[in-house]
Amino acid sequence: MIAATLLFTALASLSTALPTSSKLDARAGGPAIVPIPSSCAVTNPYPTASSSSQTYTPGPSADNARGYYAYYPAFSDIDSMQLQCLEQCYGYGNKGDCVSAFWAQNLPVPDGYYGSTGGPLMTGCLFFNRTLTPEDFVVAPEGQATTPYARNIQC
Numbered sequence: 001m002i003a004a005t006l007l008f009t010a011l012a013s014l015s016t017a018l019p020t021s022s023k024l025d026a027r028a029g030g031p032a033i034v035p036i037p038s039s040c041a042v043t044n045p046y047p048t049a050s051s052s053s054q055t056y057t058p059g060p061s062a063d064n065a066r067g068y069y070a071y072y073p074a075f076s077d078i079d080s081m082q083l084q085c086l087e088q089c090y091g092y093g094n095k096g097d098c099v100s101a102f103w104a105q106n107l108p109v110p111d112g113y114y115g116s117t118g119g120p121l122m123t124g125c126l127f128f129n130r131t132l133t134p135e136d137f138v139v140a141p142e143g144q145a146t147t148p149y150a151r152n153i154q155c
């Protein structure tokens with residue numbers, strides 16, 4: 001129960017920190033939401049699923065390219081949250097710090113996330129500092145990484 005309480009507290013402060021709209025961005029702690037200029041190419045590295053229930057998640061080969069990540073309860077519609085994750089990737093840090101984003105529901109929260117023991121399935125937004133390829137993805141356990149969204153940004 002202690003761990004669950006800690007997690008809840010961490011997630012509560014995290015969801016406070018995450019901007020729920022671009023209007024809140026200035027006072028929020030998450031990466032700035034910056035629209036991607038049309039001069040940048042946005043491409044989809046997500047592999048072609050072999051069945052409709054199969055989903056993929058970034059695998060071990062992407063681990064050393066992962067930077068910022070956030071897990072949070074759903075707070076908006078899927079399309080908006082996916083776009084926000086991508087635009088936060090574009091707005092993150094210095095140029096090149098995030099060039100690829102992965103977003104999905106039902107991602108296991110990693111051990112140590114905000115002091116938690118990890119494990120609960122939450123909505124996640126992951127940033128990578130190199131473009132991902134279909135080979136960077138592995139099949140997710142059934143029921144995980146649902147409504148996935150992966151995009152590379154090349155400017």
Ligand SMILES: *[C@@H]1O[C@H](CO)[C@@H](O)[C@H](O)[C@H]1NC(C)=O
Binds near residue numbers: 064067097
């Ligand atoms: C990408 O991120 C990883 C993990 O944070 C870091 O070790 C690596 O130096 C970064 N690479 C570049 C090119 O920024």
